[in-house]
Amino acid sequence: MVLDSSVMSVSISRLVEDFDTDVATIQLAITLYALVMAALMLTGGKIGDFVGRLKIFRIGLVIYAVGSLTTALSPTVGVLIAGWSFVEGAGAALVLPALAALVADSTEGPSRARAYGIIGGFAGAGIAIGPLLGGWVTSEFTWRWVFAGEVVFVILVIALSGWITDAGKPQPFRLDVVGAILSAGGLSLVVVGVLQSGTWGWFQPKASPIEPFGFALTPFVIGAGLAVLWAFFSWERRRKARGRLPLLDVSNLSRPVLRSGLSSLTAQNLILLGIFFAVPVYLQVTQGMDAFQTGLQLLPTSIMMLLAAAIGARLVSRFGSRLIVRAGLLTIALACGLIAWTIEPELASVPFAIGMALVGLGTGLLASQLGNVVLSSVPAEARSEAGGLQYTAQNLGSSLGTALIGSFMIASLSSAVLGLAAEDPDIDEAVRQQTTTVVSAGIQFVPPAQAEAALLEAGFPPEQVDDLVDAYSEAQLTGITAGMLTCAGIALLALPVTRRLPGRPERSSPEAATAAR
Incomplete structure (x- = not known):
């Protein structure tokens, strides 16, 4: 295992x-x-x-x-x-x-x-x-x-x-079927919330499917998981108090x-x-x-x-x-x-x-x-x-x-890419804005050659792709x-x-x- x-x-x-x-x-x-x-x-x-x-x-x-x-x-x-x-x-x-x-x-x-x-x-x-x-x-x-x-x-x-x-x-x-469901559900919600935080954002929404009160979904999912775990512990105490096996x-x-x-x-x-x-x-x-x-x-x-x-x-x-x-x-x-x-x-x-x-x-x-x-x-x-x-x-x-x-x-990675692109005088303002749009939609760790191909496919100017790939490679290390x-x-x-x-x-x-x- x-x-x-x-x-x-x-x-x-x-x-x-x-x-x-x-x-x-x-x-x-x-x-x-x-x-x-x-x-x-x-x-x-x-x-x-x-x-x-x-x-x-x-x-x-x-x-x-x-x-x-x-x-x-x-x-x-x-x-x-x-x-x-x-x-x-x-x-x-x-x-x-x-x-x-x-x-x-x-x-x-x-x-x-x-x-x-x-x-x-x-x-x-x-x-x-x-x-x-x-x-x-x-x-x-x-x-x-x-x-x-x-x-x-x-x-x-x-x-x-x-x-x-x-x-x-x-x-x-x-x-204890109810306890089993509550424990599994609470743990799952907490972990899924943390897992999706990179995509949804922690508080400031990025690619969040919904934005409750203008915030990312992440804290609400994690909070729901903690609430379910609290209900699990309460249920287990009540079950034992009634003489049933928790x-x-x-x-x-x-x-x-x-x-x-x-x-x-x-x-x-x-x-x-x-x-x-x-x-x-x-x-x-x-x-x-x-x-x-x-x-x-x-x-x-x-x-x-x-x-x-x-x-x-x-x-x-x-x-x-x-x-x-x-x-x-x-x-x-x-x-x-x-x-x-x-x-x-x-x-x-x-x-x-x-x-x-x-x-x-x-x-x-x-x-x-x-x-x-x-x-x-x-x-x-x-x-x-x-x-x-x-x-x-x-x-x-x-x-x-x-x-x-x-x-x-x-x-x-997202923050470093945007920061390096903003600092590079060889990257045009329009390309910086296009980069911000792409990064906000979601960014992953991929080899530089794959990043270069993706940028060209997305319509970035070929003469500026090398600068962006260099910024992306440096941001990966960050x-x-x-x-x-x-x-x-x-x-x-x-x-x-x-x-x-x-x-x-x-x-x-x-x-x-x-x-x-």
């Missing part, structure tokens, strides 16, 4: 070419994949309690395989979105909470921390393999083979799933460690998916790299994430989760700043590689801690629910990361830099939410041990 996202990230250019679409559509597919998982994760965890965690683990894998096969065979981008974003996303929403609960049920104390460190390591391995393997397969053959291979892999996992012991006992089936026991969110862990997970994936959207756009659109070359550039991130996740699980007994997570966030902020500094017309290979390695180091440290923190903060009977919350937070962060960073990049600096800022803003994470374990002194005896 990690492999999927990384393959899509390095295959953006090929997907755009194969389906004759644009970067924004592939951004939509990536966002929807994470959004579907986030929206259905709580429901998936609760269904696992009703049906049995191991059984729903297998059922979810079958659904996931159907989605992978549909994606591999997709003739249009619409079928790709249906198979990957929706069917695979729904399968993952059943698998992941069950996975978290099965691991938690079979381990305790330090062994659980090591188990989640191993899971973080395997996630790192997926990220390590994904860009390189996916990039190679995409460049030499087609990205479709990756998804066809997942079907074979799922069959293997199901065949070996008899090794897994399910300690949980199925509960009577009493699904989709989410809201009282668990009163646990400070759980809230801090979930907030940190959201920030982790928001930053990581934002980086994994911005960097491939830089490498493929402005540097002209193919999927395999992009995978090679992302390899330092993948390797360091794998190593840091494995090492971080062993450091928790000495330093505590809070210090390790904070070190990870500071490392990510430093990395994003370094990468932003390297965003130039020519790739600065060594500083860029160092920055990507630091991204892997920081995210690996976070991944080694947060899963165990969340699952260990609740009693055994709430582990499926906590697993659902864990992956809801992660995938909400993922969908927001792609949507939010993408919208900031587009907004910065937009990508803004995306990376936004990721750095989010990492720093996330530091305060870590204050309730477990600190360094206290070591008993000899005097305390004697007193205890």
